[in-house]
Amino acid sequence: ASSSDDNGGDAVGLGLGRRDAIASVARGAAALAGGAASGSGLILPASSTPPAIAAVQPAVPTIKLGGGNLEVSRTIQGYWQLAGGHGRYSEADAIQNMEAHYAAGITTLDTADIYGASEGIVGKFMAQQPKATPCTKFCCFRYLEEIDRDQVRTRIKKQCERLQVDKLPLVAYFWSDYNVKRYVDVALMLTELKEEGLIGEIGATNFDLKRLREMKDAGVPLVSHQIQLSAMDQRPVQSGMADWCAENGVGTIAFGTVGSGILSDRYLGKPAPTKEERNTASMRMYSKTAERFGDWGLVQELLRVMDAVAGDVRSSGRCAGANISNIAQRYVLDTKSVASVLIGVRNRDHIEENVRTHSFSLTTSEREAIDAVVAKRKGPEGDVWDIERGSIAK
Numbered sequence: 001a002s003s004s005d006d007n008g009g010d011a012v013g014l015g016l017g018r019r020d021a022i023a024s025v026a027r028g029a030a031a032l033a034g035g036a037a038s039g040s041g042l043i044l045p046a047s048s049t050p051p052a053i054a055a056v057q058p059a060v061p062t063i064k065l066g067g068g069n070l071e072v073s074r075t076i077q078g079y080w081q082l083a084g085g086h087g088r089y090s091e092a093d094a095i096q097n098m099e100a101h102y103a104a105g106i107t108t109l110d111t112a113d114i115y116g117a118s119e120g121i122v123g124k125f126m127a128q129q130p131k132a133t134p135c136t137k138f139c140c141f142r143y144l145e146e147i148d149r150d151q152v153r154t155r156i157k158k159q160c161e162r163l164q165v166d167k168l169p170l171v172a173y174f175w176s177d178y179n180v181k182r183y184v185d186v187a188l189m190l191t192e193l194k195e196e197g198l199i200g201e202i203g204a205t206n207f208d209l210k211r212l213r214e215m216k217d218a219g220v221p222l223v224s225h226q227i228q229l230s231a232m233d234q235r236p237v238q239s240g241m242a243d244w245c246a247e248n249g250v251g252t253i254a255f256g257t258v259g260s261g262i263l264s265d266r267y268l269g270k271p272a273p274t275k276e277e278r279n280t281a282s283m284r285m286y287s288k289t290a291e292r293f294g295d296w297g298l299v300q301e302l303l304r305v306m307d308a309v310a311g312d313v314r315s316s317g318r319c320a321g322a323n324i325s326n327i328a329q330r331y332v333l334d335t336k337s338v339a340s341v342l343i344g345v346r347n348r349d350h351i352e353e354n355v356r357t358h359s360f361s362l363t364t365s366e367r368e369a370i371d372a373v374v375a376k377r378k379g380p381e382g383d384v385w386d387i388e389r390g391s392i393a394k
Helices: 018-033 091-103 118-128 149-163 183-196 209-217 241-247 281-293 296-315 324-333 351-359 364-374
Strands: 062-064 071-073 075-078 108-110 133-140 168-175 199-205 222-228 251-255 338-344
Touching (some): 071 075, 091 118, 118 133, 133 183, 183 209, 209 222, 222 241, 281 296, 324 338, 324 364
Parallel strands (some): 075 108, 133 168, 168 199, 199 222, 222 251
């Protein structure tokens, strides 16, 4: 993501300045709702001066997940990138990336049993920095009818060994085929291992709302749900999942918040990612998300409004370096039920950028301006991971 402060700074849309653009979109959103915008008063015409807001020293806060005891950083290091499909890397560089992010306050790491060498590399970092919090996943893809307690225990103990911990702080559970109706049974097997002390807390990843409810009703003590959520992918919101998670003490961990850099200064006023630019698994996935969201013109409208909001954040003194990616992350962090955002780590280039997301908040009018563009989306349709599972076509 670009950290430029002046990209598109002279005008937004049809000759509108940043502040006018935000105010215009917010007024449009209010008109659709049948009333006046309920802004905080900070978004004013370009000729007016907003009240000064004291800058906050950037720091990454922590949060407890659900009703459990596990505390995680509100930005989490993600290591799907170590599974392949993102270019070559050295183990030493990967561990140095972990060290640098940890030192910056991003103290929680995300990995999975299906991420190739990822768990083992995170484990080597844990041997050096045992105060870090490694979160992993228990993914069930094959032979679903045959999974039993012994297999679950064996797999969890191997994950402990790879991560070099006595107990897994958080295990996010995934089940690939709802037609094999044993997902509650296996979730309860994980619950037994939590009671035994091999697992600290249990989460889920990429379930739909119906199955989350089934597991919760069966007594599975879910504290988190890791899902794709961004301004371009509102499935957790439109399905009612965000509301349900907030009501049931399930903290959402959101990935894909900047869409592999599509929601950044880099693509403002530029064409869609080319075939050559879609050279990682992440970029290919999030390019499809952008296509489902709407045509590239709608993506550009979203980028223009986020750029305008970033300009407002900077000029009001809330965050001197705020850019589009910061706004995209903050928009998600302020969504109901969201505990943390997960960033895919390949290098150390964006540490400062990711930390400063926590140094400001959005005003009501700024959020309404983004909401007004998001409301024009064509998709993605359905509930969380419906498209990826093949449950629906779009």
